[in-house]
Structures are given as structure tokens and as C-alpha cells.
Amino acid sequence: MSQHAKDSARSTNWIATVAGLCAAWIAFDLLVWGYGESPRELAKLLFIGTWGTSYGVGQVLFKATPILFSGLAVHLALRAGLFNIGAEGQITIASVVVAIAAAHFPVTLSPVLAIPLALIIAMLAGGAWALLPGILRARLGVHEVITTIMMNRIADGCVGLLLAVGFADPGTVRTPPIAPGAMIARLETFIRAFSGSAVSLAIGLAVLTAVFLARWERTSRIGIELGLIGQNAQACEAEKIPVKRRIAQAMAISGAVAGLAASGTVLGFKGYFEQGIGAGAGFTGIAVALLGRGSAVGLILAALLFGTLAQGGLALNAHVPKEMMDLLQAVVIVAVALADARVRNAMRRVIPKSPASATEAPVRI
Amino acid sequence: MIAQTLRTTIPYACAALGGVWSERSGVVNIALEGLLLASGLASVVVDHATGNAWLGVLAGVAVGALLAAAHALVVVYGGVDAIVSGIAINLAAAGGTRFVLRAIYDSSSNSPAIDAFRFKYFGGASGGMLLVRTLFDPLLAFAALATIFTFWCLYMTPFGLRVRAGGEAPTAARALGIPVERMRLASVTIGGAICGLGGVALAYDQHQFQSGMSAGRGFIALAAVIVSGWRPVRAIVACALFAALDALQIVLQDRAGVARDVVQMLPYIVTIVALAVVVSRKGAGQPPAGLGKSAE
Numbered sequence: 307m308s309q310h311a312k313d314s315a316r317s318t319n320w321i322a323t324v325a326g327l328c329a330a331w332i333a334f335d336l337l338v339w340g341y342g343e344s345p346r347e348l349a350k351l352l353f354i355g356t357w358g359t360s361y362g363v364g365q366v367l368f369k370a371t372p373i374l375f376s377g378l379a380v381h382l383a384l385r386a387g388l389f390n391i392g393a394e395g396q397i398t399i400a401s402v403v404v405a406i407a408a409a410h411f412p413v414t415l416s417p418v419l420a421i422p423l424a425l426i427i428a429m430l431a432g433g434a435w436a437l438l439p440g441i442l443r444a445r446l447g448v449h450e451v452i453t454t455i456m457m458n459r460i461a462d463g464c465v466g467l468l469l470a471v472g473f474a475d476p477g478t479v480r481t482p483p484i485a486p487g488a489m490i491a492r493l494e495t496f497i498r499a500f501s502g503s504a505v506s507l508a509i510g511l512a513v514l515t516a517v518f519l520a521r522w523e524r525t526s527r528i529g530i531e532l533g534l535i536g537q538n539a540q541a542c543e544a545e546k547i548p549v550k551r552r553i554a555q556a557m558a559i560s561g562a563v564a565g566l567a568a569s570g571t572v573l574g575f576k577g578y579f580e581q582g583i584g585a586g587a588g589f590t591g592i593a594v595a596l597l598g599r600g601s602a603v604g605l606i607l608a609a610l611l612f613g614t615l616a617q618g619g620l621a622l623n624a625h626v627p628k629e630m631m632d633l634l635q636a637v638v639i640v641a642v643a644l645a646d647a648r649v650r651n652a653m654r655r656v657i658p659k660s661p662a663s664a665t666e667a668p669v670r671i
Numbered sequence: 672m673i674a675q676t677l678r679t680t681i682p683y684a685c686a687a688l689g690g691v692w693s694e695r696s697g698v699v700n701i702a703l704e705g706l707l708l709a710s711g712l713a714s715v716v717v718d719h720a721t722g723n724a725w726l727g728v729l730a731g732v733a734v735g736a737l738l739a740a741a742h743a744l745v746v747v748y749g750g751v752d753a754i755v756s757g758i759a760i761n762l763a764a765a766g767g768t769r770f771v772l773r774a775i776y777d778s779s780s781n782s783p784a785i786d787a788f789r790f791k792y793f794g795g796a797s798g799g800m801l802l803v804r805t806l807f808d809p810l811l812a813f814a815a816l817a818t819i820f821t822f823w824c825l826y827m828t829p830f831g832l833r834v835r836a837g838g839e840a841p842t843a844a845r846a847l848g849i850p851v852e853r854m855r856l857a858s859v860t861i862g863g864a865i866c867g868l869g870g871v872a873l874a875y876d877q878h879q880f881q882s883g884m885s886a887g888r889g890f891i892a893l894a895a896v897i898v899s900g901w902r903p904v905r906a907i908v909a910c911a912l913f914a915a916l917d918a919l920q921i922v923l924q925d926r927a928g929v930a931r932d933v934v935q936m937l938p939y940i941v942t943i944v945a946l947a948v949v950v951s952r953k954g955a956g957q958p959p960a961g962l963g964k965s966a967e
Contacts, residue, residue, distance in 0.1 A: 341774065389754050442943070446951045451701055451754060452897075453946065455890045456939040463936035470932055592758055627773035632766020639759040640745060647750035 322645040329641030355621025364503025370613025371570030374512040376591025379564035386556040387536040392454025393564040394588025395461035400432035400565030405579030408484035420487035432565020433558040440557025444550040480580035490574040506574030520602035593635040674802035675918035683910035685869025686892035692862025696855045697838035697961045701757035704889025705764030710735040710870030712768045715880040735867015743859035782880040810872045834858045838959035841966035851966040898949045
């Protein structure tokens with residue numbers, strides 16, 4: 307790729323991001339106005355409720371933690387040309403499995419062992435849940451969109467089943483508390499300003515994961531090959547890259563990263579699993595991945611934005627239903643994609659067409 | 672049980688027909704799920720406000736068509752990946768329906784009950800009476816009409832031939848002077864209207880709207896389309912099988928315990944298995960060759 311093309315690619319990202327933010331802002335104004343409230347007043351409330359106080363900042367970071375993990379997961383699969391819209395189910399399964407497992411850790415187990423062990427369990431559970439759609443896609447060409455959605459539903463069913471067959475604390479609908487060693491410390495224990503907010507060290511883990519994955523994508527063999535497969539799977543096949551295995555791996559790794567979201571909710575906050583914990587983060591991750599546009603910084607900022615919206619929605623809930631924020635996510639996704647397509651079209655007229663990569667392996671959807 | 676299956680087939684079947692229309696024209700459509708939700712809510716809101724169930728049907732169909740048209744515009748003319756657009760529509764429908772529920776009825780989980788089409792005669796609770804009532808349900812008639820219309824229009828009219836040509840070989844179709852983009856817009860919109868009918872049936876059957884009540888049916892219907900090899904009548908047969916699983920669930924609902932949890936997961940598990948089995952078979956139906964490709 308020439309330097310010129312690289313620069314244009316970068317500017318594409320930039321324009322699409324701005325378009326997404328503008329569209330979200332306009333949609334926010336229109337919805338609030340249509341609801342009969344003052345956009346200016348509510349924007350002020352939204353700001354005060356989130357970045358206006360140290361408690362609000364803590365809550366934003368708390369909300370952003372699972373969102374960043376799932377955004378990273380969706381992004382990772384997307385690089386290989388896969389739509390992992392099953393992060394929701396992968397998070398659910400990872401959360402319930404890690405909660406059940408960590409409840410059985412010995413009480414005296416030191417955090418130095420317990421936390422990594424819990425994280426590995428969460429990753430294995432999330433990865434396993436994503437592996438089946440990955441294998442079906444790689445081996446048979448069953449499109450991952452339908453299977454991951456089905457897996458989300460099955461995950462919900464499994465949770466009900468697990469809680470029903472005796473994994474719940476007797477008389478409740480939640481799992482027993484996890485071993486104290488597996489709890490991830492809240493930030494308020496280090497920084498008094500965050501007192502009362504649910505943010506934990508897991509946000510640090512999320513940011514580290516983002517930075518690590520960005521490096522991993524560029525330097526590791528699998529990471530590089532996944533990016534190539536996303537661009538042109540057929541060429542990769544010709545170059546003797548094990549495309550099928552890589553696709554299954556991509557889904558599994560994506561699911562493992564999604565599973566880490568349990569660190570912010572089960573390990574860092576509640577200390578047990580209950581139905582609905584961390585719900586919605588899996589779908590918000592899709593918006594994060596599309597808005598973040600592939601860079602670690604972009605993904606982190608996008609997660610912060612949607613964390614802000616999630617927390618801000620609660621702050622505004624008395625005035626406008628917080629469900630409005632889900633609508634904003636959809637608006638952002640469409641706006642970013644539209645702007646992206648427009649710029650790509652415009653560029654195609656300037657830069658000569660690259661060899662056709664439209665020929666894809668047959669996938670039925 | 673037969674009556675129950677027949678009733679639960681309608682939403683699946685309508686969504687599947689919507690999928691056939693869309694995908695036969697060459698546009699991938701995973702937005703069926705969102706269409707079911709949005710049109711279901713629209714019908715309930717209008718029925719509740721006007722007291723006229725027929726107007727509700729009209730509203731549901733219109734919303735389905737509108738959202739589908741938006742999908743087609745964004746994908747065909749905007750150049751956006753069809754899956755991205757579909758995800759966005761599903762998110763918007765899931766959040767938007769809860770938003771509207773809160774805004775109008777001050778509850779994010781369900782709407783007040785509506786009358787829908789309550790049949791005055793044959794009121795009894797027995798299975799036979801339910802079957803009679805189901806057979807007289809206007810929505811069943813509409814769904815049957817939509818099936819016949821789809822089959823006739825897609826396979827026996829010049830319009831249908833052009834739609835399918837745009838889906839099989841968009842470049843060649845365009846070279847022959849067929850306005851592929853417009854065909855796709857029209858076809859996806861027609862499909863959306865039919866899918867909207869499914870949303871109405873879903874909500875009217877429960878006599879209210881509940882958030883998230885589509886529960887993956889749009890995706891299962893899409894799976895039925897794939898399993899059937901993109902053929903409308905076979906897709907509906909596949910839908911009836913999924914609907915039977917649903918009906919089984921309704922019958923077993925009273926029995927508490929583990930069995931119910933397992934039965935609840937059945938439609939989703941069967942969907943995955945059916946996809947895996949059918950898609951891996953050599954002689955399986957092929958997707959339209961131009962699915963997801965532009966005419967340029």
C-alpha cells in the first residue's frame with residue numbers, strides 16, 4: 307500500500323468517526339426534543355451525572371469495563387471478517403461459570419493465584435461458547451450471525467437451568483458468593499474520590515488488554531494472518547495459511563476476550579452471579595468495535611463514550627427513558643457505516659481499484 | 672396442539688417470506704427480528720389507540736415495510752454492509768420498542784392488553800374450539816394470501832423474474848436493462864410488509880406487546896429460509912416444524928422444573944443443528960448467486 311493510500315485510509319476512519327458522533331448528537335437532540343424536554347438541559351444533566359462528579363466518573367468507568375472487553379472481542383473477530391454478535395451470550399456463560407467456580411475456591415486462596423485462575427476460567431468458558439459457531443463457520447460455512455444469536459438464547463436457557471438445578475444459593479436466584487481472594491479490588495480502596503462507585507481494577511485490565519491486543523494483532527503470526535484473512539480469505543488459502551483453523555481460533559479468542567467482561571461485573575463488583583448481570587454489554591460492543599475503528603485508543607474512547615451513555619441514561623431516566631441510549635447506538639452504527647461507505651466510494655474514484663477481493667468462500671445466510 | 676402450531680407458525684412463516692423476498696433479490700436480511708418487534712408494537716399501539724384491530728394490522732405492515740425500505744436504502748444505495756445495517760435495525764428495534772413502551776404506557780416490559788381479533792363465536796377453551804377460532808383468524812388468511820402471492824409473484828410474473836435475476840446475476844441483469852437497485856428496494860420492502868404481518872400476528876396472539884417477544888424468531892425464520900434453499904413453500908414447511916417446537920413449549924409451560932428450561936432452548940438448538948446438517952449436505956439448495964453483491 308502506498309503512503310498516499312495509507313493516509314487516505316486513516317482519514318476515512320476520522321471522517322466516519324466524526325459522522326457517527328454528529329449523528330448521535332443530532333439523534334439525542336431530536337429524541338429529547340420529541341419527548342418534550344429541553345436538549346440543552348438534559349445534556350447538562352447527562353454531563354453532571356457522568357463526568358461532573360468523581361462518583362459519576364467512577365460509574366462511567368465501571369460501565370465501560372465490560373463494554374470495552376466486548377468491543378475488543380467484536381473487533382477481533384471483525385478483523386478476520388467475522389461478525390461475533392454472540393458476545394452477549396459468551397459474557398453470560400463466562401460470568402455464571404466463573405461465579406460458580408470461584409465460589410468453590412478455598413477461602414484462604416491468595417488473590418495472586420485466585421484472580422488469574424478466575425480470569426482463565428472466564429476466558430475458557432467464553433471461548434468455548436464461541437468456538438462452536440467458529441467451527442461451524444470454518445468447517446461447514448454456516449454463517450456465524452445466526453449461530454451466535456442462537457447461542458445467546460441457549461446461554462440464557464443454560465443459566466436458568468444451572469440456577470434451577472442447585473447452583474443457586476438456596477432460596478435465591480443468585481449463585482453463592484465467590485471466595486474473597488477472587489474479588490478484584492475496587493478503585494475506591496486506592497482513590498478515595500471514587501468512593502461509592504462500583505469501578506474496580508478491572509478497568510485497568512481492560513485497558514491493558516486493549517493495548518496488548520493491538521500489539522498482538524501487528525506482531526504475532528495469528529494476529530497478522532487474521533487481518534489478512536479478513537481482507538481476502540481466498541488469497542490466504544492460496545498462500546497456505548490455514549484459514550479454517552484461523553477462523554475457528556478467531557472466534558474462540560474473541561469469545562475468551564468477551565468472557566473477561568466478567569472481571570468487571572462478577573469479580574469486581576457483585577461477587578456473585580445473578581440473571582441480567584452485565585446484560586447488554588455484548589451488543590454495545592458491536593457499536594464500540596465499529597466506532598473505535600480498529601485502534602486501541604479508538605476502542606477505549608468508544609467504550610468510554612458508550613459507558614458515558616449507559617450511565618448518563620440512568621441519570622436522565624427520570625426525564626427520558628434510558629432506553630433512548632440503545633437507539634443512539636443504532637444511529638452511531640448506521641452513521642459510521644454510511645460515512646465509511648461514502649468515503650470509500652469517493653476514494654475508489656481517485657485511487658485505482660485494487661484487485662477484486664469480492665470473491666469469497668460460499669457462506670449461506 | 673395443531674391449533675397452537677398453526678398459530679405459532681404465522682410469525683415464523685411471514686418472517687421467512689420476508690427473508691425469501693429480500694434474499695432472492697440479493698439483499699442479506701438479518702433485520703427480520705427487528706421488523707417483527709417493531710411492527711408488533713406498532714399494531715398494538717394503533718389498536719389500543721383506535722380500538723380498531725384492522726388499523727393495527729395496517730400499521731404493523733406499514734412499519735415493517737418502512738424499516739425494510741430503510742434497510743434496502745442503506746444497503747443498496749448507501750453501500751453499507753447488509754449485516755451491519757441489520758444489526759443496527761435489530762438494536763434500534765429492541766431499544767426503540769422499549770423506549771416507546773415507556774413513553775406511551777410507562778412500562779418498559781409490556782403494553783396493556785388489547786382485544787385484537789377476538790372471535791365472538793366458538794368461545795370455549797377446548798382444543799377443538801381453539802382450532803376453529805384459529806381457522807377463522809383473519810391473520811391466518813392474510814398469511815396464506817401472502818404465501819400464495821409470494822409464490823405467484825416471484826415465479827410467475829415478469830416482476831418476479833426480474834427480482835430473481837437481480838439476485839442471481841446482478842451484473843448481467845443490469846446489462847439487460849433491469850434496474851437492479853430499484854428491484855431490490857421494491858422486493859425488500861414487499862418482504863418487510865409481509866414480515867410486518869408476522870409481527871402483528873405475534874402481538875395479536877398474545878393480545879399485548881411484550882418487549883423482546885420476538886425471541887429470536889426472525890433469526891430462526893432466516894435459518895428456515897437457508898435450510899429450504901431459498902424456496903418459499905419449503906421455508907414455510909420448515910417454519911411449521913420450528914413452530915411445533917414452540918407449541919410444545921406452550922403445552923409444557925404448566926409443568927415447572929428442569930424439563931421446561933430444556934424445552935425452552937430446543938428451538939435454538941434445533942436451528943443450529945438443522946443449519947449444520949443441511950448446509951453440510953452436498954445437494955443442499957444454493958443461495959442466490961448474487962446475494963450480497965452489487966450490480967457494479
